[in-house]
Amino acid sequence: MSLRGVGAKALSERGKVAERPVKPWEEPGLDRPGRVIAFCEDLPITAGKLAGTKMLLREWQRAFIRAVYAENAEGVRPVRTAVLSMARKNGKTQLAAALALCHLLGPESEPRGEVYSAALTRYQAAKLYKEMAAILQAHEELDDRCNIVRFEKQIEVLFGPGSGSVYAALSADAESKMGLSPSFVVYDELGSAPNRNLFDALDTATGARAEPLMMCISTQAAADHHIFSELVDYGTRVNSGDLDDPSFHLTLYAAPQDADPWDADTWALANPAIGDFRSREDVQRQASQARLVPSKESAFRNLILNQRVSATARFIHKAEWDRCADAVDRRALAGCECYGGLDLGATRDLTAFVLVFPGEGGIFDVVPHFFMPESNIAERSNEDRVPYDLWAKQGHITLIPGATIDPGFVADVLANAAQEFDLKTLAYDRWRIEDLRRELGLIGASLPLEPFGQGFKEMSPAVDVLERCVAEKLIRHGGNPVLNMCAANAVVTRDPAGGRKLDKSKATGRIDGLVALTMALSVSSRYEPEALPACLAELLG
Template identity: 80%
Template structure:
C-alpha cells in the first residue's frame, strides 16, 4: 500500500476522518471574499511565537482579498490577474500558501483543478510547498483528504472539494510547462525572474479555465523592463483611470522616491506588517547600516522600501530621467536640423543611432534607432535578462538577418534619415567605421561623419552636457524602453584629473544608446554659432 512518508497512514485509510458538520467557510450568508477569509483563518500558524494558533488576517490582507475575490452582478469573479507588492518579510509566503490551499481544496477549489507555485528556482518555489505541507500536517481534517508526494513536491486531493486536483512547485525553466491548464498560479518573487518565459507560459495557459487566477506576490524589480515592473506600471494606469481593466488588480505598498528613507513613517508605507509580524527592530538595524554604508542604501530602498532601485549605483537617477520622457511629435521633425551619435556594437551587440533635434528653447527631441542580429535573439534576451525579442516585435529594435551586424543595414537607415532630416553631423567612434563609410558611399548619402574620441578628454564634456540636460529637463526622449534600459545601466568612471566617461566595462548591461545620445548632444554643442562680442552686437543693432 502506498505511503506518503515515514509514519504516514495508508492512502486506503484516507478520506474517512469525520468532518465538522458546518465548515467555517460554508456558513450560509457569507460572500465569496468572506468564504476565502474564513478558510484562511481556519488554517494553523506553524512557526514562530504564534505557532499553534490559527491565522488572523490583518485589515490590509482582508482588503486585498476583498479586492480580488469580490463578485460582479453576474456572480463571477472579474479579477484574473492580481499583483501584491511590498517589502520583504511581510508574510507574503504565508498568505500565498493559504490562498493556494484555498484554491486546491477550499471554497475556491474546482474539480481536477491545477494549482502551481512558480519562482526563479525550484527550491524557491518549494518554500510555498513546504508552508502548505506544514499547514496540512497541523490540520488533520484537510490533511486527511490529501496525498503529499515529497519527491516531486506535489499534493493530490483525494476527496471533498477539489477532488482530483493537484498542486506542484515549478521553477523558471518554462520549456516543459507548456500544456498545463492552471486554475490558480501564484508567482513568488517575480521581481527576481531572469525573463518572462514562465510567467507568459502560465498566464496564457489559464485560458482553458472558466475562472482562473494568476497571482503575483513580490518585492519590486530593480529595472523598468522587468515583467513585474510592466505589471505594476499597468496597474498604476488602471488605478489612475487611464486604462479600464476590471480583470487586473494591483495592491502596492511602496515608499515614494522623494520620501525620507530613514524615517519610520516611510518604512510603514512599504511594510504593512511592521511592528506586527514584521520586526521593527530589524528594519531599524538595516536602515542604520544603509545610512552609514552607501553601498547598502540601494538594496535597502529596493528590498525594504520596495522602490524600483537597482543595487548598483547609477549615473542617472530614474526620477530625473523619467522627467524627460515627454512625447515626441514625429511629424514636426521632418526637415529640421539635427545631430546624431552612432555607437557601432560588436558583431553580436546592440548598435545605436540616436538623433537630437534642438528647438528654439534650448531643448532637444531625441529619436533613437537600435539594431541587433536576428540569430539567437531569444538566447541573448535570456542572457542579458532583457526582452530584446519583445522590443523587436514592437518595432523598437531592427533585427538584421544573420548572426552578426551587417553595416549595410545601418548605413541604409542613416541614409534614409539624412533624406528626411537635416543632419549636420554624425559623431562616431572610430572602431569599425571604415565598413560603414564604404556602405554609405554605395548609397551616395552625403552624411557628415565626425570622429568622436572615447577617452576621458573627449568624452568628459559629453557626460557633463548629458547630465546637465537631464537635470534641467531639456530632453524629450519619449520613454523609449531600449534607451531607458541604457540609461538605467549607465556607470561613469573618473580619471585622476576628474574627467568622466561612460564605462561599458563597469555597466550592469548595455549602454550603447546613452553613449550615442551623449555624443549627439556634445556634437550639437560644437556646432552652435558663437555669440558675437557685445560691442559688435550693439554695432549691428
C-alpha cells in the first residue's frame, strides 16, 4: 500500500523513543472492550480548553465501545457494522479518530491492515486525518512508530503492532475504491451522502479480513429511502428483537418525533454530551432562533434533535403517513372493485399507476405500480439521489426496455389490471394520453378512462380527501418505498381563494405516485359515494 512521499520523515528519525514495557491497554485482566477503552484514554486531547490532558471517555462512549467490541464465546467480535447516530457537536470526530488509531496501531490492529475514513468529499474525510495526525504528534511513543504523509493524507505504521498498516482519507468517488481491502472504515456523516455507492463499495470490500468493521457516525438523513435511514431502521428492528443479527449494532440518540422541541429534556435525548463538552447555551440559542424563525425549525430538528426531518416543510406529516403503512394482500383483492389514477411521466421520467380498493370501515387498500426506462436507471438514480435501481431489483419499479417510456408497455399493464380487478374507472392526467389511447386500441382494450384536471378546481377537493384519509388512517399503503418518496416530496400551492393542488414544480423530488393516489381516491366517490366515509364524501360534494 502507501509509498513514502512528500511530507514523510526519514526512517532514520524513527525508533529512537523508549517505549513503556507495558502499555495501559496491555495491563492484565482487561477484556477486549477494556483494551480499546484503555487505548483511547491514553490518547491526548489536542484542542479546546482540555488540550494537553488525556482523553476521558464518558459512560455513553464506553457503552458504545463495549457493545461493538464485545466478544462471543469463541473469542470473536461478531459486530461487523456499527452505527452511532447523534446530534452535531457531541465529540464524534475525536471518538472516531481514537478508534481509527486503535485499529491502525493499537490493540485492534493487524499486520498490513487498511484503515479508511470516508465522507462526501475528501476535505470532509480529511478532517479525521487531521485529528489523527494531531493526536499522534502529541503522543511521542505512537508518533515514533508512524510516518505521516501530509500531501496524500495518509499515515503508515513502520513497526510494532499493525506494522505495514496504512490509513487514508477517501472521498465519495466509489469507482476508484474497488481494489481496497479495509480492516476498519469509519464513514463520517453518512447521512449527507448523495447515494449509497461509496458505502456499498467499502462494505463489500471487507471480505478478505477476519474481523472487519464498518463504523458509520452521523446525524440522521432527511429521507426514509436514504442508505443511512435504512441502516437506522434496520438497527432499530435488531434492537427491538424483531431481527436477530449479532453482526449489526445501532446506538441512536434522537428525540422522538412527537417530543416538544423546545424542552431542555428533549435536547438531552439527542445530545449525550450536553452540559459537558456540548454547550447547553449554544443549543438554547439555536432553539430560541428556531422557535421564532420557522424556516430554521427543520434544520434544528435534524441537526440538533437528530430527527429525520427534511429542510422543506412536508404536505403530509411523516408520522401520519407511516401510521398508514399496514400491509396489503394483493392476491386477496383479485376481482374486487377498485378505482385508479394514472400519472404519465415524460419519456424518461417516473410513471405512476395507483389503484385504491374500498373496504370495510371506509378504509382503502392502495396498490401502486411504477415504471421507468431501463437504460437510464443508474443515471436517474444519481440525478435524483434515490435508489431507483435498487427499488427496481426489489420489484417496486417496473423497468421498460429502452431509453424512454413505451406507452404500449404501460397499456399492457393497465389492460391486465382491468382483467385482474373490477376496475370501475381510471382517472388520468391529459399529458401524453393520446399515445396511450392509441396503444390501448391496438390491443383491443377498452378501459373506463376519465380525464382529471390538474388545476385548483379538481385538485383542491381531491387534496382535501387525501389529507383527511392520511390523518384519519383511512388508507393502507403497505410502506411502498417509491410511494413513500412521493409522499415525502409533496408540497402544495394555494390560489387566492385558498384552493390547493399538488405542485410538481415546487416539490423537492418526484411526486407522481401521490398525484395518482389523489386522483384515484377522488374518483372513487363519484361512482360509489358509499365507498367513502360520510365526512370524505361530503368534501367531494
